Amino acid sequence: MPPPILAAPPPPAVRLTNVTKTFGTHTAVRDLTLTVPTGCTYGFIGPNGSGKTTTIRTILHIFHPDSGEVEVLGERSTRAANNRIGYLPEERGLYKKMTVRRVLAYYAALKGMASADAAREIEQWLAKMGLTEWADKKVEALSKGMAQKIQFTAAVVARPELLILDEPFSGLDPVNLEVIRAAILELRAAGTTVIFSTHDMAMAETMCDFIFMIYRGNKVLDGTLADIQRSYGEDTIRVSCDGGVELLRSLPGVxxxxxxxxxxxxxxxDPQALLRELAPRTTVRHFEVTKPSLHDIFIRIAKPDAPELAAPKMTGGGS
Amino acid sequence: MNKVWCVVSTEYLNAVRSKAFILGVLLLPVIMAISIGVQVYAQKKTDLTPRRLAVLDRSGQLYEALAAKAKARNDALRTQPSSVSVEMQGQRLKMDLSQQPEFILEQFKFPGDDLKAAELQLSERVRRKEFFAFLIIGQHILAPDATNHTELLYHTQTPTFHELPSWLDNTLNAEIRERRFTAAGVDSKQVRQLSRQVPLQRLGLAQQKTTGEVIAAKPENRIATHAVPIGAMLLLFMVVMSSAPALLNTVLEEKMQKISEVLLASVSPFQLMLGKLFGTVLVSLTLSTLYLVSVAWMLWKFGLLGHVPGHLFAWFFLFQLLALLMFGSMFIAVGAACSEIRDAQNLIVPVMMVLMIPMLTWMAVLQSPASPFSRALSLFPPATPLIMFLRIAIPPGVPGWEIALSLVLTTLFTLGSVWVSAKIFRLGILSQGQTPSIPKLIAWVFSK
Structure with a gap:
């Protein structure tokens, strides 16, 4: 009996190999290797100015790396894949004097989409965003939330295989945030690879299959949330007690x-010792030994003296 | 190429659908109509209040003649029709005649020889608005050697009104001349005949056909030699100036509104720049086509189209294209390099200075279109589109090799300009913060 033919795994959506990008004397990204598997949701986190946007622009070939290799959707070091990538930049840009429909049609056309297909997609997405009646209004007439949703629609209207969202939730009210979040999850379910950068750690925890953190141009985290948390161990204690913050601060070793x-x-x-210290002093309503949250890990790495820059570095999520 | 076309069509449609374009198309005819209207209105609103003039005739011989001529003039003005009807191209046109005020003369007699006192008294009366001006005629004005500057003194507090002093100058000098001839026993009629000026007729050159037939030189046509070249060159300058600088603003606005980054995720910087440049070229060609068709129609209506050689239209579009590509790419580069309008305005000054060279030199070129200066200037690429076009428009035109050389040089310079601009655009469009210095821009051009 011949051995079964194993299907070759799909190529990763993004593969960066030893990528370095400098601006003058400033190294924005240093020797970065990162693999984003096809069909996953990858969260990019890091403080402002740490290199997230430079990494994204490098993936989009807006920036060319000084060294290293960039492979996107199977295309190496060319812009050939750009038609299959949707991009929502951190700072939104729409033509204010154009109508919503014309802006979306223009961005779809730049992705090489046929006008009839684009028209159909535009109608569907506007309906999904609840903006159908605004289709023929000028962009300048839209509220900020509406403009954000149109900008998101512009990124997805050409049915991208890879969707890159730089801070997609910033400035959105909870209702619009939920609309965008649902749309991202829907695209993810349909097989679109999603990369998004965010400062909302809770959002990253709940939405992302993999987390990548960049700090001062260096990769400091890369893996699943579980792997990352595991590497930090169960060293976090969540306490709820009547004594509150003041009491906790007064205890030795806290x-x-x-x-x-x-x-x-x-x-x-020593969590047990802490519980013994607390019990005679106050009423303890909740005491839980848990893994550190992503927020906690982020703060530990990115606090000013950055002691955890040398903390356990996870290897690429897909690799 | 599809993406470039996509940017071109969007830029073009955005521009021609904008209010600014529609206003721009209408603006030239509207400005022309307003300026003509204002002139006509101003002419009709000429102050026709009769001008009262006091005359102190110290010679005692000229006032009567002068007063008679003023009366004759006033009578003529009263009987003159306000308009005349002329026929042009089979159409009758009504043309308003310019209106002029009457001159009312009054003799002023002043006892004694104290001229200063007379001047003072008359000056006071002019200040009190009794007179508009006064004239003092010298005692010896009829003497053959009376040529000094004190024999005819015209005083007024409205020196900007020229009609009265001009009329006095001409009328009195004609009268004085007649009297001097008579006094010298010369027949003034004969003198006029003998001293009549012979008009100089300006002609082109005679030609001989291959058949041996000689074509006589044609009289100089001022429309063809002056009006057409100057008008065409100014129109070319206007359409270039109304299109190319707008690129700076659109690129800068897109950069400030972060639209560029969205576009660069889909197109390369060079594609984006070419799309913008070609879009603007199309907008400008649309504008110039509209203007040229309108101008050609008006010239045809008034039978003047024959004065414009047909090839001039083709040269117009070709040089417009080169100028737009050359200067448009420079404006794009400056827009991309800057982050604020104020910085862009400073950085664009050298480009504007180069763009203005033809405007500062075209009169010298018009005087001597074949001089070494004119030829050299027309081969200097930034000036070629306007200056070579002007030289081509001035009969008899420019040797073919000079045109060919200028086109080659300008095309090369334009390609270089687009290349340099593309390099600056590539790095500048995503740069933030302080506007780069000139050395920094040069470094961008030569960076990988």
Whole structure:
């Protein structure tokens, strides 16, 4: 019996190999290797100015790396794949004097989409965004939230295989945020690879299959959330007690991580000893030893003295 | 190429559908109509209040003659029709005649020889608006050697009104001349005949056909030699100036509104720049076609189209194309390099200075179109589109080799300009913050 023929795994949506990009004397991205598997949702996190946007622009071939190789949707170091990529930049840009329909048709045409297909997609997306009646209004007449949704529609209207969203949720009210979030998940379910950068750690935790964190141009995290958390261990304690923050601060060995109002996150070398210290002093309503949140990990890495730059570095999510 | 075309068509449609374009198309005819209207209105609104003139005739011999001539003039003005009807190209046109005020003369007699006192008294009366002006005629004005500047003194506090002093100058000098001839026993009629000026007729050159037939030189046609070249060159300058600088604003606006980054995710910087450039060229060609068709129609209507050689239209479009590509790419580069309008305005100054060279030199070229200066200037690429076009428009035109050389040089320069601009555009369009210095821009041009 002949051995079964195994289907070759699909090529990754994005593969960056030892990419470095400098601007003058500033190194924006240093020796970055990253693999984004096809069909996943990949979250890019990092403080402002850490290199997220430069990485995204490098993937889009808006920037050419000084060294290293960029492969996107199977195309190496060319813009050939750009028609199959949808892009929502961090700072939105729409022609204010054009109508919504013309702007969307123009962006679709630039992606090489036939006008009839574009017209159909535009209608569908406007309906999905609840903006059908605004189709023939000028962009300048839209509210900020509406303009954000139109900008998102412009990124997805050409049915991209790879969707790159730079801060897609910034400035959105909860209703519009939910509309965009649902649309991203729908695209993801349909097989679109999604890369998005965000400062909303909760959103990254819930939406992303993989998290990549860049800090000062260096990759500091890359993997699934579970892998990342596992590498940090269960060193976080979530406490809710009547004594509150003041009491917790007064206890020896406590390192307060985050005050959540009704509860506090902290670290302590011996959780049992901490519980013994707390019990006679206050009423403890909740005491949980847990993994650090992504927010906590982010803060640990990106705090000014950056002690965790040398923290456990995860390897690429897909690799 | 499809993407370039996509940008071109969008840029073109955005521009021609904009209010600015529609206003631009209408603006030239509207400005012309307004300026003509204002002139006609101003002419009709000429102050026709009779001008009262006091005359102190110290010679005692000229006032009567002068007053008679003023009366004759006033009578003529009263009987003159306000308009005349002329026939042009089979159409009768009504033309308004310019209106002029009457001159009312009054003799002023002043006892004694104190001229200063007389001047002062008359000056006071002019200030009190009793007179508009006064004239003092010298005692010895009829003497054959009376040529000094004190024999005819015209005083007024409205020196900008020229009609009265001009009329006095001409009328009195004619009268004085007649009297001097008579006094010298010379027949003034004969003198006029003998001293009649012989008009100089300006002609072109005679030609001989291959059949041996000689074609006589044609009289100089001022429309063909002056009006057409100057008008065509100014129209070319206007359409270039109304299109190319707009590129700076659109590129800068797109950069400031972060539209460029969205576009660059789909097209390369060079495709984007070419799309914008060609879009503007199409807009400008549309504008010039509309203007030229209108101008040609008006010239044809008034029977003047024959004065414009047909090939001039083709040269117009070709040089317009070269000028737009050359200067348009420079404006795009400056727009891309800057982040603020104020910085762009500073950086564009050298480009504007180069663009203005033809405007500062065209009169010298018109005087001597074949001089070494004119020829050299027309071969200097930034000036070629306007200056070579002007030289071509001036009869008899320019040798073919000079035109060919200018086209080659300008095309090469234009390609270089587009290349340099593309390099600056590529890096500038996503740059933020401070506007780069000239050395930095040069570094961008030569960066990989």
């Amino acid at each position: 390192e307060l991580v985050r005050d959540l109002g009704q509860s506090q996150e902290l670290r302590h070398p």
